[in-house]
Amino acid sequence: MFSPEQTKTMRPVLGRKYTADVLQVLASKDVTSRKEEPYGAAYIRTVFNGDSGNPVIEAAILEVYKMRKEAIDQLEQAKDELLKVETV
Numbered sequence: 001m002f003s004p005e006q007t008k009t010m011r012p013v014l015g016r017k018y019t020a021d022v023l024q025v026l027a028s029k030d031v032t033s034r035k036e037e038p039y040g041a042a043y044i045r046t047v048f049n050g051d052s053g054n055p056v057i058e059a060a061i062l063e064v065y066k067m068r069k070e071a072i073d074q075l076e077q078a079k080d081e082l083l084k085v086e087t088v
Contacts, residue, residue, distance in 0.1 A: 001053035002061075010048075010065050013072065018064055019044045025060040 002010075019041040026032075026039060033039055039057060047057045 002048060002050045002058065004050060007048060007050055010061075013065055013068050014048075014061075015068075018048075018061070018068075021064045021067075022057070022060045025063050026057070029060075031056050031060070 022044050023038060023041065031039075043052070043054075044057055044061070046052045047054050048061055
């Protein structure tokens, strides 16, 4: 289960529309609920907010967090390289 501190750390990177990406990760791994149906977005948000624990969904959330964090870091690096002012 995610702690409130962990959720607070991940929220700026994940933003508001993270559930669709989490659902894609779960679908790519053929993860379904006990009823053999895809998990719902509301349940994913419940797990993210720390109200419920599900290790499989937590791992998918962390995978999406990692992908988005790497994309942000690459963008920042590219921005730094392009906007670097050379001093003479």
